[in-house]
Amino acid sequence: MHSLRPIHNRLRRLLGLGRAEFFDTAVDRWEICPADEVEIAPGIWLPDQVEHIARTEFGGLPDILAQMQGDPAERTPPTMGYRFRDVDFVDGVLHARGAERHLRQRRHSGPTYPRPRDSLSGALYESWIGNRWFGNWLLNDCLAYRLAEAAGAPVTSAPARGGHIARYETLLGMAPRRIGEVHFDELILFDDLHNNSHRRARAQENRARILKDRALKPLPGVFIFRGASGDARILENEAEIAERLEVEYGFRTLYVDRHDADQMAEAAGAARLVVGVEGSQLAHGVIAMPAGGTLLTLQPADRVTTSLKLLTDCWQQRYAMVVGSGTAGGYRVEWDQIRRTLDLIAAAEP
Incomplete structure (x- = not known):
């Protein structure tokens, strides 16, 4: 039997009705953490760094400047849970009545899809960005896992993997049910991208799990x-x-292709500074470095972003950046810029 949900969604768009918001199809919703105020530390960079920016990523220059400015009392939205019924998960896409939510890039396209044979109920904690980038999986999706765990039945479409990911799942006590294409009789999802006090507490819990029983030097x-x-x-x-x-x-110096998750945790967990090219490999440092430590990112002028600052804000760390000269395909950061930024970081320490 084939589902006509893709045709239904396409007809809505053709008729000018737009695509229904997926969370609007929930049959129940509840507040896990209310909106609250948290302190967002300002970013650290040399006064002339804005002049070096040629292009930004994941937001415009005003977004970069706002993130680097910080906020002593930022109002953060609540963490929410949502319950859905009668949802299909096919080809990386959740299909509800009149709505879709993409978790992976589609491999196929068509006006219909075969109804999944398997049915279950569960709490899904994965995200599009977590499936795309390792850093977002480790620092976002693994936090949402704690919510799915509390809801009773964590599920994920991610296959079992080796290397760093497998070890982090073990260290974090993650044992989800792995699914293919399924029909959810009942599905629970979370809105969990706001760095409120509840999310920050889960970040500290995950750090404690990573560092448990380690003798840090x-x-x-x-x-x-x-x-x-x-x-x-x-x-x-x-x-x-x-x-x-x-x-x-x-x-x-740590190398992602030479050091395992335990070696990364033991080094970063004992450090007050984590430095490197802006990218997912720095998540190894963020998850283990103590609160109050500083992440210093080295960025090409044509790809400047504060994506990792949103994560260090959650882990209650400080964020610094140096913008180099050149493009992502090849750039340089002068040592004097790094040295002077390290001086700023030291001066900002309590």
Whole structure:
């Protein structure tokens, strides 16, 4: 039997009715954490850095400036739970009556789809950005897992994987049911992207799980080497910067292709500074570095973003950046800029 939901949704758009908001189809909703006020620390950067920005990513320049300004009493929306009935999950897309929610890029397209044979109920904690980027999975989706766990039946469409991801799932006590294409008799989703006090508390819980029973030896800082991993952001003098941080500041360099999750946690968990090219590999540092530590990102001029600041805000860390010269395909960050930014970071410490 085939479902006509894609045709129904397409007809709505053709008739000018628009696509229904997925969360509007919920049969029940509840507040997990009310709206509250939290302190957002200002970002740290040299006074001339704005002049180096050629292009921004995931938001315009006003968004970057607002994030770097911080807010001593930012009003954060509530964390919400939503209950749905009669939902199909097919080809990475949740289909409800008149609404769709994409969790993965579709592999197929068509006016109908076969109804899934399997039916179940569960709480889904994954997101589009978490399925796309490792850092968002570790620092966003793994926080939402704690909500799904409390709801009783965590499920995910992500297959079992090895490496860092498998180890983090073990350290965080994550044991979801892994699903293919299914029909949900009942589905629970969460609106959990706001850094309110409840989300911040879950971040500290996940850090405590990562660092449990580890004998940490204090480090001045760690440099997490990106190299050619992930989406291209080629820092041409990355090796030179890592070496100077080791020699002049006593840093330790970590490599995502050489060090496992435990080694990353033991180093970053003992550090007050995590430095590296802006990207998902820095999530290894954010999840383990203590509250009050600082993440320093080195960014190409044509791809400046404060995406990671939204995450350090949740982990109650500070955020700093240096904008280099060149493009994501090849750029440089001068040592003097880094040295002076490290001075600003030291001056801002309580």
